[in-house]
Amino acid sequence: MDRQQILDHVRNMILTMNSGLFPDDVNEFASMTYDLGMDSLYLESLISRLKEEVADIEFTPWYIKASRRGHDTVGSLVDYIDEHMTASRATGASKSEPAASERQGEQQVEAA
Template sequence: MIVRIVPVHRFYGSSLVIRQQISEQVRQLILAQRISAEIREVPESASLTYDLGLDSLQLASLIAAIKEKIADMEFTPWYVDSGRNGQDTVGGLVDYIAERVVRTPADTVADQS
């Protein structure tokens, strides 16, 4: 299986479309980790640690792959918050990324002033 990752900065369209693209890329990266032969699909409700069984090294490897292929950003706040709340879900990770890469025209104007 060939996984084609498109950098987030090349996405066009609404934030929902961008979120869907990020979700697909994150899921492909999780499957590429080959955590278990039993895992065939990755639902957004799945916990990275409990449901998918990622240990700390696998999670660090996944985050490094996301930083390299999707969005180079800091993931420590997400990891600390989601780990503390037991909500380290695929969807939560996708939301975290999407909220930081999807910028509205108002955000862009505010940054320029």
């Protein structure tokens, strides 16, 4: 899932949760609390759904940072998800590489 897909998914989730918003209201620069009127219950519900649907990411660090003076933008949440999904993909790739080299070593030992 690339950043644009994550943004579209988060926007759709916010619009689904709050039918009083217009699609143009939910942009990358919109503060979820100030501009979109989301309270802590809405944010917790959104984060719970994101954990289930997008990725099993620990959102506490984002939430702590975002609670400071309007840093709770849609874009900051999307960036946080994108960074952690990219990191988990990179970690997954690096974990599989040693396993393949270990298998090659085992095959060489068996052949000898």
